[in-house]
Amino acid sequence: xxxxxxxxxxxxxxxxxxxxxxxxxENFIVFGSSNSIVLYDLNARCVISSSSHHSDLxxxxxxxxxxxxxxxxxxxxxxxxxxxxxxxxxxxVKYVLNGGHKDSIIxxxxxxxxxxxxxxxxxxxxxxxxxxxxxxxFAENLKHFIFDVRIYNNMANISGLIVLTAxxxxxxxxxxxNSLNKNLECLITLQGHSDWIKSIDxxxxxxxxxxxxxxxxxxxxxxxxxxxxxxTDMGVMSENFSVTNNNGNEEYYSAxxxxxxxxxxxWVTNARWIIxxxxxxxxxxxxxxxIILWEQMDDSIWNEKYRFGEVxxxxxxxxxxxxxxxxQMIVGQSQNGAVHLWKKMNDQNCWQSYPSITxxxxxxxxxxxxxxxxxxxxxxxxxxxxxxxxxxxxxxxSWHEIARPQIHGYxxxxxxxxxxxxxxxxxxxxxxxxxxxxxxFIESIKKISLINIDLAGDEIAECAIVPSLGLSNSAVxxxxxxxEEFKPKTIEMPPSEEILMQNTLWPESQKLYGHGYEIFAVxxxxxxxxxxSACKASNxxxxxxxLWDLIxxxxxxxxxxxxxxxxxxxxxxxxxxxxxxxxxxxxxxFNVQNSEYRRIAFSDxxxxxxxxIIWDCxxxxxxxNFLTGSRDKTIIRWYLNDKNETEIQSKEKIPFDHPVTSxxxxxxxxxxxxxxxxxxxxxxxxxxxxxxxxxxxxxFKIFNFENHNHTSTVNRVxxxxxxxxxxxxxxxxxxxxxxQDRMIKLFKIILKFK
Numbered sequence: 001x002x003x004x005x006x007x008x009x010x011x012x013x014x015x016x017x018x019x020x021x022x023x024x025x026e027n028f029i030v031f032g033s034s035n036s037i038v039l040y041d042l043n044a045r046c047v048i049s050s051s052s053h054h055s056d057l058x059x060x061x062x063x064x065x066x067x068x069x070x071x072x073x074x075x076x077x078x079x080x081x082x083x084x085x086x087x088x089x090x091x092x093v094k095y096v097l098n099g100g101h102k103d104s105i106i107x108x109x110x111x112x113x114x115x116x117x118x119x120x121x122x123x124x125x126x127x128x129x130x131x132x133x134x135x136x137x138f139a140e141n142l143k144h145f146i147f148d149v150r151i152y153n154n155m156a157n158i159s160g161l162i163v164l165t166a167x168x169x170x171x172x173x174x175x176x177x178n179s180l181n182k183n184l185e186c187l188i189t190l191q192g193h194s195d196w197i198k199s200i201d202x203x204x205x206x207x208x209x210x211x212x213x214x215x216x217x218x219x220x221x222x223x224x225x226x227x228x229x230x231x232t233d234m235g236v237m238s239e240n241f242s243v244t245n246n247n248g249n250e251e252y253y254s255a256x257x258x259x260x261x262x263x264x265x266x267w268v269t270n271a272r273w274i275i276x277x278x279x280x281x282x283x284x285x286x287x288x289x290x291i292i293l294w295e296q297m298d299d300s301i302w303n304e305k306y307r308f309g310e311v312x313x314x315x316x317x318x319x320x321x322x323x324x325x326x327x328q329m330i331v332g333q334s335q336n337g338a339v340h341l342w343k344k345m346n347d348q349n350c351w352q353s354y355p356s357i358t359x360x361x362x363x364x365x366x367x368x369x370x371x372x373x374x375x376x377x378x379x380x381x382x383x384x385x386x387x388x389x390x391x392x393x394x395x396x397x398s399w400h401e402i403a404r405p406q407i408h409g410y411x412x413x414x415x416x417x418x419x420x421x422x423x424x425x426x427x428x429x430x431x432x433x434x435x436x437x438x439x440x441f442i443e444s445i446k447k448i449s450l451i452n453i454d455l456a457g458d459e460i461a462e463c464a465i466v467p468s469l470g471l472s473n474s475a476v477x478x479x480x481x482x483x484e485e486f487k488p489k490t491i492e493m494p495p496s497e498e499i500l501m502q503n504t505l506w507p508e509s510q511k512l513y514g515h516g517y518e519i520f521a522v523x524x525x526x527x528x529x530x531x532x533s534a535c536k537a538s539n540x541x542x543x544x545x546x547l548w549d550l551i552x553x554x555x556x557x558x559x560x561x562x563x564x565x566x567x568x569x570x571x572x573x574x575x576x577x578x579x580x581x582x583x584x585x586x587x588x589x590f591n592v593q594n595s596e597y598r599r600i601a602f603s604d605x606x607x608x609x610x611x612x613i614i615w616d617c618x619x620x621x622x623x624x625n626f627l628t629g630s631r632d633k634t635i636i637r638w639y640l641n642d643k644n645e646t647e648i649q650s651k652e653k654i655p656f657d658h659p660v661t662s663x664x665x666x667x668x669x670x671x672x673x674x675x676x677x678x679x680x681x682x683x684x685x686x687x688x689x690x691x692x693x694x695x696x697x698x699x700f701k702i703f704n705f706e707n708h709n710h711t712s713t714v715n716r717v718x719x720x721x722x723x724x725x726x727x728x729x730x731x732x733x734x735x736x737x738x739x740q741d742r743m744i745k746l747f748k749i750i751l752k753f754k
Contacts, residue, residue: 001675001691002752003703004730010399010746011047012388013038013359014337017319018059019198019269020107022333024322025068029331032058034741035711037073037083037091040357042327045398051091052711053081060107072119074105080121082110097121100129100136109151120163122146130177138182144169148200156209156225159246166197172213188241188255193217203273203280212282214268220261220284228254259302263292266317274323287317291332306351308342310334310498337361338497355494358401364738366414366716373722374451376736377423378744379412385425391494392450399746400494402448403441405506409471416524418550424531426519432512432533438463440488441504447492463488464507475507510553516542523569530592532578534566545569545580547597557597561588568616572623573667579626581614587628601648609636609650618665620676625694629660652697659683666719669733669751679735681714687737710739
């Protein structure tokens with residue numbers, strides 16, 4: 001079995017929750033997600049590259065050049081990195097700026113002068129450093145925090161490197177760096193704000209500059225900076241400053257307060273100069289959930305031209321905003337990491353919300369496929385369950401978040417499908433919850449993903465809402481009784497963030513009580529008749545697995561065997577057996593057919609072989625073998641004796657370089673010579689594909705994902721049950737993975753048997 005091709009067709013991720021972590025240029029959006037630099041292509045409607053080198057969260061990203069070949073990022077790991085893009089649109093490390101700060105870097109910026117990179121960075125230790133390529137050439141300890149910094153060459157015809165800073169002193173400082181004596185000279189301090197300044201931006205034209213500063217005092221101040229012939233101030237709203245040029249002569253400049261913009265009702269977190277219809281505009285965003293596009297009517301009057309915003313109780317406001325000139329799109333980054341897009345309609349004075357980047361903003365803990373492989377669900381510590389499916393439009397096919405069925409109050413830990421349109425989830429609570437799809441969701445996914453669904457005669461809720469005094473998603477069968485903003489909307493393209501947050505919930509149909517601690521694992525058999533659940537446990541009493549009847553929703557049995565938390569549960573493909581693995585380093589096998597629920601085999605300290613916690617397990621399609629993966633860096637295959645079901649033999653013990661945290665065996669890809677396909681996820685984020693020859697016991701690594709690995713622990717890998725075979729007998733499958741790096745990755749893999 002060979003891998004003909006492997007394509008990363010979908011990456012679901014969010015922008016880190018920092019004000020300067022997203023930039024746009026042409027049809028690209030670049031942003032920091034966890035500790036990776038991610039490049040999103042609006043034309044392809046997907047992430048086209050992801051690069052990582054930082055060891056901690058990225059908190060700022062900036063373009064360096066006009067063409068987007070270089071970017072600079074800063075991180076909590078106390079480093080800044082200058083990246084260079086190759087011909088495949090993948091960014092690689094050019095310089096690492098390290099050793100200048102003793103705490104998390106807040107923001108960095110860079111400019112190219114005579115093929116040299118001059119960069120400035122500020123950190124939480126109140127330090128400011130200036131770099132030439134990777135070498136630190138200046139450092140200063142300040143008395144206040146700097147939240148935004150800009151570096152320019154020859155700004156407003158002022159010779160030399162100009163550094164703008166703004167922060168907790170409520171001021172904007174314009175400084176010039178003297179490269180000869182390595183000195184940073186303050187040219188002028190612009191005062192006026194009454195609270196911290198979070199963002200500054202500058203645009204140059206016609207020998208003058210416009211400088212905008214956005215503050216937590218709810219205001220935006222705009223200054224005009226230009227060359228002046230006067231030594232003294234020109235008025236109350238203007239200040240002059242002098243600069244010695246390269247010839248030793250003194251030149252004078254003025255900084256005039258152009259306007260104070262008062263339109264926001266919360267902290268103004270970002271300000272950006274943009275060009276719309278060949279005119280200068282200012283784009284600002286705020287914690288008041290609004291983005292405002294300001295237009296200059298004449299020399300001194302600025303008016304609001306458009307307002308964009310989030311709606312709904314779950315909206316948290318915006319951290320960043322930008323504009324894409326080529327696509328005429330407004331971009332907004334919300335505080336939950338989602339990216340909002342508004343596209344201007346051709347020849348119309350209106351804007352339309354557009355599908356964009358969405359993803360979990362905390363660790364992704366589990367995922368599960370719909371039985372036919374049409375879509376999959378993920379759950380996360382961000383307390384949401386998200387549904388991902390393909391958008392089959394006339395031009396291209398891309399994957400997107402289609403629905404957000406569950407928005408919870410507890411961190412979600414596990415999830416499992418019950419048939420095509422029902423799922424069960426477990427969270428950091430003692431309750432197992434079951435959700436049913438809505439008619440609105442089914443109608444929408446039929447149009448978006450072109451799926452044939454016939455549910456004639458089934459009683460399905462129109463939509464779901466959360467009552468004002470309730471905590472559970474309630475089914476709605478009569479939409480005339482709910483408020484307009486919560487009414488379902490059948491859509492033909494992936495929904496925007498506003499719709500996802502409040503119009504795609506699924507109603508909760510059942511709550512199952514029985515566990516004494518937080519739910520950790522759930523599993524459903526293939527006939528959708530049995531549910532197994534387990535909770536966190538420190539003793540044998542709470543480590544039991546509860547078996548539930550999915551018809552009556554009553555407890556059938558307590559399956560006792562383990563002494564510590566059961567980490568994973570898997571039903572065999574023929575539904576006759578249930579396999580569990582645990583923190584106690586053992587596995588257990590239970591008979592769950594014919595109403596006979598009993599343990600038939602288990603491992604102990606002598607027979608268990610694994611020396612550390614067992615994180616995951618999987619069955620082969622014939623139900624005769626199962627695999628266990630452990631923190632001891634091994635996978636072991638176990639064989640069930642046909643003649644004696646209680647006799648389980650350990651076979652191969654396969655070593656890995658790092659702890660094994662997840663594994664899966666494809667349910668349909670196998671060869672008549674007993675070759676099975678296995679995917680393995682490791683603690684360091686690596687993914688790999690293997691085949692097992694059951695007859696000889698040999699393992700073969702057939703593919704290493706290399707550039708598409710996760711950057712931290714892989715929490716789950718799962719194959720789609722769907723299998724496509726073309727006329728050349730090439731087999732196409734899909735595999736999804738999720739991890740602590742907050743990312744979900746979907747791979748399209750084409751296989752050929754030898």
